[in-house]
């Protein structure tokens with residue numbers, strides 16, 4: 001397994017992989033960040049601050065202490081180009097899926113998501129993708145690479161048919177990106193009833209969730225590379241969370257926390273709480 005052990009465990013997680021359970025894997029990379037860097041430190045910051053948050057979720061009435069999951073540490077990145085990093089993520093996710101774990105990837109920047117989706121699609125050909133994000137990420141190329149964070153959803157659409165992709169919370173992009181989103185019926189406001197209805201189009205298809213933390217308003221989460229006013233708060237996040245069919249989620253990522261950009265650490269606390277809720281949702285579904 002191409003990983004390094006966690007420097008600081010996510011709360012009291014088991015270090016070894018458990019079939020059927022979520023497995024945290026960090027991707028410390030921000031090589032294509034074009035505005036403000038720092039997401040490379042996301043995985044470490046989330047683990048470190050996890051010691052300071054409760055393991056119990058009153059919202060879900062579940063506790064990490066009674067939940068099967070593993071924190072496997074970070075992927076060893078022997079590449080500094082985004083395509084190479086995506087390839088490492090592809091390999092690592094392939095290994096996790098072979099062992100029937102559910103990859104939960106901690107970014108890092110958004111550019112590695114197509115690598116994860118490519119690996120998971122090999123196991124689940126009918127895979128559908130839900131993106132929660134402020135940005136369309138539909139550029140064909142950005143900063144001289146097709147593998148920039150700004151191209152993540154374009155690369156996913158190279159693999160997954162448009163009708164199996166939903167992009168929720170998007171409030172920033174080019175005129176062309178928005179024209180495409182609207183024409184493809186993929187654009188959703190962050191409104192739980194709409195999300196529930198749209199997800200029902202996928203039937204029983206397995207689902208990949210890519211969660212860019214900049215879907216949150218900068219007042220809630222300023223510690224991100226490309227903040228975008230007009231985002232969601234925690235209550236709206238909970239309402240969206242409640243309509244996601246977690247039984248069908250076969251992989252997910254939580255990306256774009258840049259901890260040093262928020263000296264209060266509240267952004268990192270929020271990110272860790274998101275990760276906790278996702279582990280609780282994925283680790284208690286039998």
Ligand SMILES: [Mn+2]
Nearest residue numbers: 134135212214
């Ligand atoms: Mn974004």
